[in-house]
Amino acid sequence: MHWSNWSGRITAEPTEIVRVSDEFEVVAAVRRAAEAGQPVRSLGAGHSHAPLVATSGFVLDTEALVGVLGVDADAREAVVRAGTRISALGAPLRAAGTALHNQGDIDTQAIAGAVATGTHGTGSTLRNFSASVIGARVVLDGGEVIDCDAASEPELFEVARLSLGAVGVVTELRVSVREAYKLEERMWLEPLDDVLDRIDELTRATRHFEFFWMPGSARAACKSLDETDAAPRYPLAEEGQRLAWSYDVLANERTDKHSEIEYSVPAEHGPACLRELRAMIERDFPDVGWPLEYRTVAADDLWISTASGRPTVTVSAHQGVDDDDEPLFRACEGIFRRYAGRPHWGKVHYQSGAELASLYPRWRDWWKVRDRFDPKGRFLTPYLEGLRE
Ligand SMILES: Cc1cc2nc3c(=O)[nH]c(=O)nc-3n(C[C@H](O)[C@H](O)[C@H](O)COP(=O)(O)OP(=O)(O)OC[C@H]3O[C@@H](n4cnc5c(N)ncnc54)[C@H](O)[C@@H]3O)c2cc1C
Structure with missing residues (x-):
């Protein structure tokens, strides 16, 4: 099979591209990849300039894993399925009197894709997408599904909210919202x-x-x-x-x-x-x-x-x-x-793992937690391994 990103500059020949529309299908696909001994990469909208999705194994296309599952305007939280395009969030959030705090230049990314790379907009008081995540639901290698947040499995939560797709497949995200504006x-x-x-x-x-x-x-x-x-x-x-x-x-x-x-x-x-x-x-x-x-x-x-x-x-x-x-x-x-x-994690760079480690005091911790939740490296690729120190 052939896959290419938004620009067409990054291509791959995955064994399979599996279109998933619910969590059962995600679990089944991850298990099938494990049986076949293949790596798994999640695909949002394919808008990254870095080869994050490219793999010779399974690509899980989340384009149909969409929808706003709930909005709590008082708590200022919304739960959304991972593949939901940012463009599909504005109207339902506003119907509940809420809105995202910020967005990037475009709104065609999947929310999980934007979160996985620290996508941001502009505004000196406004944080990036990853920082707006309050909780995540993740399918790990083997098919186990874990809900994580700052109180429950906090280390998995830390890695899942800026994961580079490297710890599991996120199926749902709980994100912070504000009143509509x-x-x-x-x-x-x-x-x-x-x-x-x-x-x-x-x-x-x-x-x-x-x-x-x-x-x-x-x-x-x-x-x-x-x-x-x-x-x-x-x-x-x-x-x-x-x-x-x-x-x-x-x-x-x-x-x-x-x-x-x-x-x-x-x-x-x-x-x-x-x-x-x-x-x-x-x-x-x-x-x-x-x-x-x-x-x-x-x-x-x-x-x-x-x-x-x-x-x-x-x-x-x-x-x-x-x-x-x-x-x-x-x-x-x-x-x-x-x-x-x-x-930027989703764009071109030429940094080595050692250089990245010098830029992030918690770089090794991130890898340690990633390795603990994915010991077989199901969600890794040679590109990602190259970022390890
Ligand atoms: C025209 C254009 C404009 C852009 N504007 C901005 C901008 O304003 N600000 C900015 O910061 N960036 C910007 N970017 C970069 C872009 O926001 C990021 O690369 C973002 O990650 C792309 O989202 P995506 O849904 O296309 O994800 P993809 O490129 O498909 O995937 C990105 C990462 O997310 C992971 N992922 C996707 N879905 C899941 C899931 N369900 N579970 C686990 N991991 C998952 C993938 O495995 C991969 O590691 C822009 C890119 C383009 C092409």
Whole structure:
């Protein structure tokens, strides 16, 4: 069988692609893979630029493992099936008076896929998807199903909420939500140097601030989103002018197929890091036709979250699917390394296990717990093994 990710740049020839629509089917597929001595990888929407899903074994496609199982507006929690696309969460959550705290640039990922890689949006007070998880239901090798949270099986919970798909198949997630809200969007151009000089003011001024810088330009394309009590405007305006329920403003179309590298650096180093990237790109890659994107993420306490223990700035660089992305990405990575940058788990990077261990004090603990719950390495691949110290 043939599998490829969203961009088409990552391909694999799995033994089987099994479409699962409920937990019984997940358990059966995991048991069948075990009998066949095959590894298992869970597939969300296939939007990762890193070869996380690629395997010669079983791919469990969760596209039909969907639905909102319950919303407790008072407790501000929702339980959702793992394969549910983020785009399918907005309306049912709002019907219960609730909403996700934040979202990324697009909403086509599966919630479990976004959680498994620490996917994030922008906003200096807002944490990533993994940090919003309160509980998870996981199918382990052998078919055992375990509910875990901070009180019950806390170590499995820690690994399951940013798992890289490497500890089992998540079938349900309990996530933190807030009251439903509307956002108003604003976009403007401003000299990049001015934006960097007043970045603290800009990130504090609105709930979500980010900017894009296109190589060759002296200006940054800035975007802010702020909560509003104004009446939502439908049909939705163009990007840059929307005023609507949060999920309709947070989601964007990103249809140009690309590959991407993204690093998280301590927030205080964001401007210096961006300036170095700009100088390097203008000197060595003047023809790059893709922007850098600059965002903020609040600190969390997850063992391997890129925002673990530090308020964070993320900077990403892109290349077209037909470009050789490695020269630019390696040059960017060289700069990110100088700022103790941590690579996005779902995007391109060239870090070794030893380097990752130096970036995360709990890296070995994560592997220890992973190994305890999956001693036969059912959910590992050579790529993932390569990340071990
Ligand atoms: C156009 C585009 C825009 C993007 N925008 C952003 C952004 O704004 N912010 C950001 O942080 N990232 C962004 N990303 C990266 C993307 O959010 C992550 O790579 C995310 O993991 C993709 O989700 P997915 O559902 O496609 O997961 P997949 O790529 O299918 O899988 C990702 C990981 O999740 C695991 N997984 C999936 N389902 C399960 C399950 N049920 N149980 C256990 N493990 C599971 C997989 O095994 C794999 O390890 C973007 C990517 C693209 C292509």
